[in-house]
Amino acid sequence: MxxxxxxxxxxxxxxxxxxxxxxxxxxxxxxxxxxxxxxxxxxxxxxxxxxxxxxxxxxxxxxxxxxxxxxxxxxxxxxxxxxxxxxxxxxxxxxDPLPERDVASAEEEMLRRLEAERVAEAIAALPLDQRQVLIMRDIQGYSGRMVADLLGLSTAAMKSRLHRARTALQNELRDPSWDAKC
Structure with a gap:
């Protein structure tokens, strides 16, 4: 090809x-x-x-x-x-609509944006199969059964991918080398 x-x-x-x-x-x-x-x-x-x-x-x-x-x-x-x-x-x-709250300071807003960008980059770096399960389950809020059905997986396979994705994401977000990049 x-x-x-x-x-x-x-x-x-x-x-x-x-x-x-x-x-x-x-x-x-x-x-x-x-x-x-x-x-x-x-x-x-x-x-x-x-x-x-x-x-x-x-x-x-x-x-x-x-x-x-x-x-x-x-x-x-x-x-x-x-x-x-x-x-x-x-x-x-x-x-999940966010509740209204007081207006954040410019510094708080910038820190929130940096953290959101960091999380988005970490999610984007996951392998496709793990990323799909993580986004559908934890971000979009679909049930485990629905995620498994939508992706054509058994519930056990979906749970395994979700566990690997969460673990990889936690490890990436705990990585102290990211702090050195800022």
Whole structure:
């Protein structure tokens, strides 16, 4: 099976300038990569499809704003990641509304954002099978039986993956080397 490659720089440059055929070639050439990345980040195949589709729509609408044609890959991956996070926020909003509280200080808000980003990165680093189970069970709030059924697993296999995911996540978040990165 031949490995597909991202559209070349000439196609990106032509698409940035509004050439219709190049825009179509850019979107169709980017689709397999965007889809694969979405599947690696999102909790469910449905979320991945939605995130990939939204990312390609953003590509179509904003290709003219891309500053450097060599930045296409990182730009698209960031868009996909943001779309997967948006999908996750939409799902979690329906399960556990947060109570209103006093407005946090700017420092508290920044620390909260850094911690949330750290947790999101740790979850994204999990293997796909563990990440799916962890997100569906602990973040989306599905029952163990429902997660197992949705993923075509036995309950025991789902519990095993969930345990491995939680353990890996705890170990990553306890890692003192992260503090050195800040």
């Amino acid at each position: 031949a490995e597909s490659i991202w559209p070349d720089e000439a196609v990106v440059l032509a698409a940035r300038s509004g050439h219709v055929e190049s825009v179509a070639a850019l979107i169709s050439g980017s689709h397999p990569h965007v889809r694969r990345f979405a599947y690696s980040l999102c909790a469910t195949p449905e979320d991945a499809e939605d995130a990939a589709q939204e990312a390609l729509i953003i590509l179509y609408r904003k290709i003219g704003t891309l500053r450097a044609s060599g930045a296409l890959v990182s730009w698209m991956f960031r868009i996909v990641r943001n779309e997967c996070l948006r999908q996750l926020r939409l799902r979690t909003r329906h399960f």
